Amino acid sequence: MSPKINFFDQISPFLDGQLSGTEKVEFEKQLQNDPLLKGEFQFQQDVISSVKDYRIAQLKTRLNNIPIPAPNTMVSTNLAALKIAGSLLLISAIGTGGYLYYQNQVNTQSTVGTTSPNQIELSEEDLIGHTMIEELPTPPQIYAEDIENTEPQEQDEPLTVKREISTSSSTKTSQPQNIVREPRSVQPTIIEGFQDEESFPSEDELGLSFKTFDEKNNKEIAQVEVSNTIDGKHSFHYQHYNNKLFLYGDFNNIPYEILELNNAKGRKLYLFYQGEFYDIKSDQEEIAPLVEIKDRKLFNQLSPLIEN
Amino acid sequence: MKDGEILAAISKGEESALDYLYKKYYRMMTKIVISNSGSEQEAKDIYQDALIVFWQKVMSGNLVLTSKISTYIYSICLNLWRKELDRKSRISGEEKDTPVYMDFEREERKKIINQCINELGDTCNKILTYFYFDGMSMSDIAERLGFANTDTAKTKKYKCKKRLDNLVRSKYSASDFLD
Known part of the structure; x- marks a missing residue:
């Protein structure tokens, strides 16, 4: 066995960490004192170091062969990613803003529409009435047209009332100046205001067809024309035929009212003047004086209509 | 790959796991060196050295990882670059006309x-x-x-x-x- 081999057996356990504490100290002493051993030790160290370096070189070669995107490409990729992210953020911001704006609108509308929890339980009629206040601009004009077309009707509602107020101050002919429809007959008119509302159901869908009601009655109810004549011969008279009412006299320039009652039996007119009702017959072709109604029961029935 | 899968693969000696790590954290790790007055090549060397250290730690079976792999490698890169900067400063402090001993x-x-x-x-x-x-x-x-x-x-x-x-x-x- 050569001395170098002996050195190998001495050095390897030390380099492999197989020596105990005392053996280690003993070897280090020999290492300092024996130049041959020290030279051989360095040789062994270089072999082990080379084994490590060899493996490191292997791994580094492998890693160097892994393609890594160039920095510029990475930057452009990052910029592209940033652009995409920015776009997404912008879109999401717009979407969120729109959503919040929509929510605000909805909330505002909800706040207006639901000031009271009870309103959630309002019936369709209540809603219709509520909307009518906002949507119907000039209800009196509609009433005026409707009332002129009103005739006795075959409805569940037995009575409709048309009321005319006039004075004899006009020269020859006096047209109705103010016509008031009673609430029951007014209700269908309210629905007409929804015709232009897309968000609401049609009249037919609601089962409220005021036009049909009017058209039907227009065929049956002829318009009553009222004229006032001052001829000097008749002071408080009338004629009524062919749906035409002729009043004679100046009525002392005091307003009078024509009250029209329609029911299934037909139409009946009354004149109200200075707190009294006067009977107007339907077929009065001859000029006849207006006769005051003495029947208190009928008077009491007509009075509330005037007061309304 | 999750950290656990990477560790398992490396402990089996699968070098493809190292490839995966190398690509995944290349920009993150090299930025440490580049943003601290290092060159691209120095950054690359430091990162590769750090990965090799990590490989050795895992292969030895003595690594108890208490953080994410990226955090661990990041700290190795940081330490290696500090050592390199120290070495550079030492070299610059020495006399330039002193001949470098070459064994x-x-x-x-x-x-x-x-x-x-x-x-x-x-x-x-x-x-x-x-x-x-x-x-x-x-x-x-x-x-x-x-x-x-x-x-x-x-x-x-x-x-x-x-x-x-x-x-x-x-x-x-x-x-x-x-x-």
């Missing part, structure tokens, strides 16, 4: 050793690499290479080391004799 004999010997490692067989190469580079225990080496037991691995390792030693010595002596 040409040792450098030449290392070249011969590398040549001899190439001539070793695959098994010997793995045993020596596992033991000296990866720091694996003899029992792990025996298991990894399918040896009967730890003693067999120890014997194999002794013979491989002896063979390399003789190989290098023969070549080194020959070149020495030629001088």
Whole structure:
């Protein structure tokens, strides 16, 4: 066995960490004192170091062969990613803003529409009435047209009332100046205001067809024309035929009212003047004086209509 | 891949896991060096060295990872770059006209050793690499290479080391004799 081999057996356990504490100290002493051993030790160290370096070189070669995107490409990729992210953020911001704006609108509308929890339980009629206040601009004009077309009707509602107020101050002919429809007959008119509302159901869908009601009655109810004549011969008279009412006299320039009652039996007119009702017959072709109604029961029935 | 999967793969010696890590954290890790007055090449070297340190730690079986892999590698990069900066500052502080001592004999010997490692067989190469580079225990080496037991691995390792030693010595002596 050569001395170098002996050195190998001495050095390897030390380099492999197989020596105990005392053996280690003993070897280090020999290492300092024996130049041959020290030279051989360095040789062994270089072999082990080379084994490590060899493996490191292997791994580094492998890693160097892994393609890594160039920095510029990475930057452009990052910029592209940033652009995409920015776009997404912008879109999401717009979407969120729109959503919040929509929510605000909805909330505002909800706040207006639901000031009271009870309103959630309002019936369709209540809603219709509520909307009518906002949507119907000039209800009196509609009433005026409707009332002129009103005739006795075959409805569940037995009575409709048309009321005319006039004075004899006009020269020859006096047209109705103010016509008031009673609430029951007014209700269908309210629905007409929804015709232009897309968000609401049609009249037919609601089962409220005021036009049909009017058209039907227009065929049956002829318009009553009222004229006032001052001829000097008749002071408080009338004629009524062919749906035409002729009043004679100046009525002392005091307003009078024509009250029209329609029911299934037909139409009946009354004149109200200075707190009294006067009977107007339907077929009065001859000029006849207006006769005051003495029947208190009928008077009491007509009075509330005037007061309304 | 999750951290646990990466660790498991590396502990099995799967180098593809190292490739995965290298690509995944390249920009993050090299930025440490580049943003601290380092060049792109220095950053790359530091990152590769850090990954190799990480590989060794995992292969030795002594690593208890209490953080994410990226955090661990990041700290290795930071330490390696600090050491490199220290080394640079030391070199710049030394007298520039002092000749740098070059142990040409040792450098030449290392070249011969590398040549001899190439001539070793695959098994010997793995045993020596596992033991000296990866720091694996003899029992792990025996298991990894399918040896009967730890003693067999120890014997194999002794013979491989002896063979390399003789190989290098023969070549080194020959070149020495030629001088």
